[in-house]
Amino acid sequence: MVNEIAETYDLRGLNCPLPVLKAKRxxxxxxxxxxxxxxxxxxLAVIDIPAFxxxxxxxxxxxxxxxxxxxxxxxxxx
Numbered sequence: 001m002v003n004e005i006a007e008t009y010d011l012r013g014l015n016c017p018l019p020v021l022k023a024k025r026x027x028x029x030x031x032x033x034x035x036x037x038x039x040x041x042x043x044l045a046v047i048d049i050p051a052f053x054x055x056x057x058x059x060x061x062x063x064x065x066x067x068x069x070x071x072x073x074x075x076x077x078x
Contacts, residue, residue, distance in 0.1 A: 006035035041069035
């Protein structure tokens with residue numbers, strides 16, 4: 001199952017643009033095809049994370065609303 005093979009990166013409490021900047025750095029150190037859950041509380045993340053993935057060539061696999069924020073499953077692009 002996807003959840004078991006993906007790392008989780010806790011970005012809760014950070015506001016724009018920090019979640020995207022930190023996600024960008026973390027994904028840069030990962031192998032293409034790797035999965036990473038991003039956990040955020042920033043309301044703008046629902047706009048920023050999908051836009052970042054599209055611009056950077058990563059795939060947004062899943063978005064989940066959670067208490068106080070959202071979780072995004074990102075697959076590192078090539």
